């Protein structure tokens with residue numbers, strides 16, 4: 001027999017848990033599905049294990065988007081202060097590291113525990129680990145075939161994340177589903193990536209591996225003044241990742 005829900009959220013990362021928690025707390029009957037064995041691995045490794053969970057100076061100007069108005073509305077409806085208020089309710093200690101970047105004092109685990117508790121507060125049903133085999137439409141509803149049986153939902157939220165780090169669960173699931181339902185796709189491009197040196201340059205600069213320096217890194221009219229790190233393959237650090 002199929003299980004009936006108002007909302008099925010696929011992917012229990014930061015986005016999926018937040019979405020499931022809010023929908024549940026607004027009275028929706030929600031199921032949250034994830035195929036991973038361990039919850040929210042990407043949050044766990046974020047910010048070097050301390051999760052750089054927000055920046056107090058966050059503004060729409062910090063975002064590149066095909067639709068620049070989207071983040072204006074998103075950020076006005078949920079501000080960094082709203083997230084800080086949530087952390088306060090869970091007594092999660094944090095500190096400012098650099099230019100408004102906020103990190104947990106203890107561990108990124110605090111953020112995972114908080115989001116999980118928020119889901120539980122919203123009465124969210126967990127299906128994890130649980131594989132989704134297919135999604136189809138049945139009238140106005142969605143039929144989701146999983147290895148835990150059939151799930152029917154009026155709304156489906158795909159929060160299965162981007163393509164980075166497949167070994168901790170990332171898949172192209174969202175893109176496949178978008179194609180299946182005829183949604184327009186913007187081809188993904190790598191972002192926030194380190195740079196690698198050619199062999200000759202790498203040989204010359206290898207001795208600097210591990211050295212971090214304050215730098216101004218520019219490309220065209222965009223520039224970032226942040227730390228730059230020499231690695232065993234090339235360059236990394238916030239200034240390089242952002243450019």
Ligand SMILES: Cc1cc2nc3c(=O)[nH]c(=O)nc-3n(C[C@H](O)[C@H](O)[C@H](O)COP(=O)(O)OP(=O)(O)OC[C@H]3O[C@@H](n4cnc5c(N)ncnc54)[C@H](O)[C@@H]3O)c2cc1C
Nearest residue numbers: 011013014015034035036042046047052160161169171173
């Ligand atoms: C090394 C590293 C450090 C980072 N540091 C920071 C930081 O300090 N601050 C910051 O803001 N951001 C940071 N980020 C980025 C941030 O972690 C991600 O943007 C964010 O976690 C993405 O959340 P998400 O919910 O969209 O996706 P994800 O966290 O990727 O969650 C997607 C979930 O969907 C599940 N899933 C995928 N496919 C399926 C499927 N077919 N069926 C069922 N489930 C599926 C996955 O198992 C996963 O649990 C970092 C990223 C990396 C890689």
